[in-house]
Amino acid sequence: GCMLGGKLYPFGEILRTEHCFRCSCSQDAIRCCSLFHTPIGYDKENCKVVFNEKSCDYDVVLKSDPLKECVVYSRV
16 A cells, blocks of 8 residues: 555555545655645735635635635636
């Protein structure tokens, strides 16, 4: 298997790791890509970015009321 973040994963495709990555584990290497996209276009003065481990994505919420979401114009 492959070690990633202190955890042993079996050979083959890993659909989602504990840290929100999709990986391919082989005898030669482990290759991973993120399942999330970082927000870059939003109201940075009134909003903040919070990582949501359940959805494996970033939420953009109001600084004054984290229960309210902000509009995100672009992600990378």
